[in-house]
Structure formats: structure tokens, C-alpha cells
Amino acid sequence: MNKTLLVLAASIYQVPVILKARALGYRVLTADNRPDNPGHALAHESHIVDTTDAPGILALARKAGACGILAPATDVAVTSAAEAAAALGLPGTQPEAARILTSKDFFRNFLREGGWPSPAGQTLTEPVWPKGLGGGPWIIKPNRASGSRGVFIINDAADFKRLAPESLAQSLDGRAVLERFIGGSQHTLEGFWENGRPGLVLATDRLTAPPPHTATWGHLAPSRLAEAGLARALDLISQVAGRLDLRDGPFDCDFVWDGREVFLLEMSPRLGGNALARLFEAVWGVDLTAAAIAQACGEPVTLNPPQGTPQPAAVALLGLDRAGRAAWDEEEEKHLREESWVSHLALDVPPGTWTLPFTDGRRRLGEALITAADRPQLEVRLDEFSARLKLTAL
Numbered sequence: 001m002n003k004t005l006l007v008l009a010a011s012i013y014q015v016p017v018i019l020k021a022r023a024l025g026y027r028v029l030t031a032d033n034r035p036d037n038p039g040h041a042l043a044h045e046s047h048i049v050d051t052t053d054a055p056g057i058l059a060l061a062r063k064a065g066a067c068g069i070l071a072p073a074t075d076v077a078v079t080s081a082a083e084a085a086a087a088l089g090l091p092g093t094q095p096e097a098a099r100i101l102t103s104k105d106f107f108r109n110f111l112r113e114g115g116w117p118s119p120a121g122q123t124l125t126e127p128v129w130p131k132g133l134g135g136g137p138w139i140i141k142p143n144r145a146s147g148s149r150g151v152f153i154i155n156d157a158a159d160f161k162r163l164a165p166e167s168l169a170q171s172l173d174g175r176a177v178l179e180r181f182i183g184g185s186q187h188t189l190e191g192f193w194e195n196g197r198p199g200l201v202l203a204t205d206r207l208t209a210p211p212p213h214t215a216t217w218g219h220l221a222p223s224r225l226a227e228a229g230l231a232r233a234l235d236l237i238s239q240v241a242g243r244l245d246l247r248d249g250p251f252d253c254d255f256v257w258d259g260r261e262v263f264l265l266e267m268s269p270r271l272g273g274n275a276l277a278r279l280f281e282a283v284w285g286v287d288l289t290a291a292a293i294a295q296a297c298g299e300p301v302t303l304n305p306p307q308g309t310p311q312p313a314a315v316a317l318l319g320l321d322r323a324g325r326a327a328w329d330e331e332e333e334k335h336l337r338e339e340s341w342v343s344h345l346a347l348d349v350p351p352g353t354w355t356l357p358f359t360d361g362r363r364r365l366g367e368a369l370i371t372a373a374d375r376p377q378l379e380v381r382l383d384e385f386s387a388r389l390k391l392t393a394l
Helices: 015-023 038-042 054-064 075-088 095-101 104-113 157-170 227-244 276-284 288-296 330-338 375-389
Strands: 004-008 027-031 045-047 068-070 121-124 138-142 152-154 176-180 185-194 197-208 216-221 249-257 262-268 313-318 324-327 342-347 366-371
Touching: 004 015, 004 054, 004 075, 015 027, 015 038, 015 288, 027 038, 027 054, 038 045, 054 075, 068 075, 068 288, 075 095, 075 262, 095 104, 095 227, 104 176, 104 227, 104 262, 138 157, 152 157, 157 176, 185 227, 185 276, 185 288, 197 227, 197 276, 216 276, 216 375, 227 249, 227 262, 249 288, 276 288, 276 313, 276 366, 313 375, 330 342, 330 375, 366 375
Parallel strands: 004 027, 004 068, 027 045
Antiparallel strands: 121 176, 138 152, 138 176, 185 197, 185 249, 197 216, 216 313, 249 262, 313 366, 342 366
């Protein structure tokens, strides 16, 4: 078998997949339209091909004789991966399902037609405040984008006038979705479909940037989500998967629980970003990245149930609260790396790098994985980590 894996995108979020595939003996090719992205240097071959260029991705996969195609941590590449996999007879999501799941207006319409909960809203093609909208808050999102770019919570027409052009500009198709903001607790499900059912799943509490932004700043597990909320979320994603014939492979889902109902915000047939696979392995002791690679290449995958209780753990994504030159306590960074409860600490840039506020995924400065004996201790250690690192803007 030709063990060549094509990875779509080569940013910091795809690096763990590239490294894991290499360690497993795969020949790794990357496709990305940014030559300076770090994943290119780690691949056996790098190609400057836009991940939304479906014909270009298909041609590259066919020429390489790829055994599998992955689009980890990026919604915008999922459709290209699905179309190329279908054309080459490789494992993957059906293209129509991929289109529905990675277009916010398609997904909202799909939920409404299926009778599933979905916030009231509409699709926009220009920054014109709709008449008769009623009171806020609302949220506006690019229809096709990733990393929380161009996503804003808005309260009135003045907010809309200021922020809507950015949402439209960030969308690949020039459309944006304006919908009622659903209050409640924010959560993520990261897992693996097994014969159309969610097998092993990690439920997290998702930490987000302060309004008007919504970027993910971290994840904590075990989640404090009520048992009824988790059961409802698992039931909803199972129903959606059944309708779209999602049979095997990784999935990532963000949702809100308002105390009575679950609202699916996003559900994508791919590995999640923001170090979720790393968190999954820390909590369950199961390598989700290796499973996704094997499944994409048609190899058998068995996710054995973990033994014992899950390990409480959290991912903290690092960034600045204002623009400036990134600085932190470099001596304390060394001490933190020696702490048994800091399982992983990576900083993406050197000290002094000019950085914008952490309001979307491209503005992160690093990540840390923290473990603890229980959830209360986990929260204490997150605070301690932040206080000791002293990440700030100069």
C-alpha cells in the first residue's frame, strides 16, 4: 500500500497531524496557499495549492497516489477533501454532507428542515440592517470561514454597521449569517464516529474571548455540563449523523446548552483545532489523531474503551488582550515546563513579536496542557499558570 497522506493546510493547527503521520511511517504531503506556514517545512513535500481549490486538490492527490486525505482543524478545506476522496474512491465524508456541515446557512437550513433547534436568523450578502429584527443580542458570522474570524456579538444597528463589513469580507462566499445570540454555557464534543454512532467522546467546557468576540481561549474537562444537556447533545448529533450518513471518522461539534435545550452551532467531520486531540489523549489515553489518519487511509480503527476514570485536564490557548509586543516571564516559563502538571507548553513566536489581540485563531501565541486530580484543582492550576507566565503586551 502507498502510505502517502495528503494534509490540507499547513498552519500550526495541522502540525500535530503532520508529525504524527510521519512518526507512523506515512509520506506526508501538505497543500496550503501560504508558503510560510510551518507545516510545509515538516512535510516530505509541500505544495502551494489553496485548500478550497477542489480540482487542484484532486489533481495533487491523484498524482501523489494518496491513500488518504485529511483536513484537520479547518472547515474551509473539508469540502475539497471530501470531493477528492469521493473521486478517488478513498474513505471520507460524502461531498454533499461536507457542503452542508461547512456552510453556516446550509447547516441552519438543514437543522430547521429536520425539526431540530436552531436560532432565528437570516443570510446576508451586504451590510444592510434588516428591518423588523427586534431586540438583541445577535451574532453575525461569515458563512464560510474558520478560526472565529469575523464573528461578532452585536446589540444594535450601530454595532452591525461597524462590524458586519468585516464578517462579509472574511467569508469565502461573501455571505454572512445573522442570528439571535443564544445565551447559556458553551461546550464542545470531540470524538469519533463508529458505524454511525458517536463512540468515545470528550465533552468540554469551552472558554471564549469576551464580547463582542467569541474566539476559543481554552477547554476544560471534565465538563460541568448537566447530564441532561450531554445526553441531548449526543442524541442531536447522532440524529444529524444519521441523516447525513456520517459513518466513521473524527468529528468536532460546538454547541450551547441554555438549561433546557441544546443548540448546535457547528458540527464538522474532522479533527478539531485548539489542541483538542491533545486534550482528548490526555483525558482518555486514546490517540485520536492516529485513529483519524488510519481511518482516512482505509486502515482498521478500534478505539478501545479507556481503563479507569478520565484524567481532568485543560487546554489553555495563549494570546494578548491588546495589541503590542508579546512578553512573558522567560525564567518562569522554564520552571513551568518542569512542573509535573504542565504536560505541554508551546509558544509560537519569540519574545518581542508584534501581535494583535487574541480575537481569532490566527492570533494565538501558544498553548498549554494542564492536568490535575479534579476539576477544582484544575481551575486553580490554570490561574496559577497564567499568573506565573505573566504573558502581556508591551
